[in-house]
Amino acid sequence: MATVVDFESLSPDAFYLGGDTFTDAGYTLKALDNHGPSGSSGAVGLLANGMDPTTCWTGGCPTNNTSHFYLGVNDGGVTIKKNDSGAFNLRSLDYGFVAPVGGQPNFSYGQLMLTGNLANGTSVDAALDFAGTDASGNPLFDTATLPTAFGNAALMSLTIRACLFDGIGGCTVAQDWSDPTIYQAQFAIDNITLATVPEPGSLALLGLGMGALVLRRRKPAASSNLA
Numbered sequence: 001m002a003t004v005v006d007f008e009s010l011s012p013d014a015f016y017l018g019g020d021t022f023t024d025a026g027y028t029l030k031a032l033d034n035h036g037p038s039g040s041s042g043a044v045g046l047l048a049n050g051m052d053p054t055t056c057w058t059g060g061c062p063t064n065n066t067s068h069f070y071l072g073v074n075d076g077g078v079t080i081k082k083n084d085s086g087a088f089n090l091r092s093l094d095y096g097f098v099a100p101v102g103g104q105p106n107f108s109y110g111q112l113m114l115t116g117n118l119a120n121g122t123s124v125d126a127a128l129d130f131a132g133t134d135a136s137g138n139p140l141f142d143t144a145t146l147p148t149a150f151g152n153a154a155l156m157s158l159t160i161r162a163c164l165f166d167g168i169g170g171c172t173v174a175q176d177w178s179d180p181t182i183y184q185a186q187f188a189i190d191n192i193t194l195a196t197v198p199e200p201g202s203l204a205l206l207g208l209g210m211g212a213l214v215l216r217r218r219k220p221a222a223s224s225n226l227a
Helices: 200-226
Strands: 002-005 015-017 021-024 027-032 043-049 068-072 077-082 088-097 110-118 123-129 155-165 187-196
Touching (some): 002 027, 027 043, 068 077, 068 155, 088 110, 088 155, 155 187
Antiparallel strands (some): 002 187, 021 027, 027 077, 043 068, 068 187, 077 155, 110 123, 110 155
């Protein structure tokens, strides 16, 4: 079964420090501070209201979304896990860049970086280019097209971050104040569609149930032939 983390049940304008957690639609999200010790301490998340123009009063937030959505700011990230610690698939999500201010030229400024951790200790990665900007120079939301290998992976957790194009073919996150782009790798996410991956025992029971259903459908036909 699939569910959608859309943040509508949460109060907008809430700030999240690194290490803070919150839940929505059966999943727990944990804010991560890329520059803090062990991913904690600094302000790295904000729940935005697309109907409230004061959320990003200097511009820079995506403009084509009038619902609640999550902002990963100041080079931060977020990790998503199922509340019951089970496996899940990422089916789709909406995402966009968050600029320091509005009035930006119409370019893709970086990528949304997805890292999925699997039960066997390995991971899968995907990188999605951000959409450009609107006529006012504010970023736009886009809907992700996920690589098949990532979309079919049974994830135990999903970490989402952003990187900025460095102009020489790479996409990076600033590590200290020597980099002028520090605190500018930012993103917005919404409508995260996640599907539960059944346990092996559940799959076996499902198979037995379908087999019994097929036999039940065939039995009357067999009786009719004998008659």
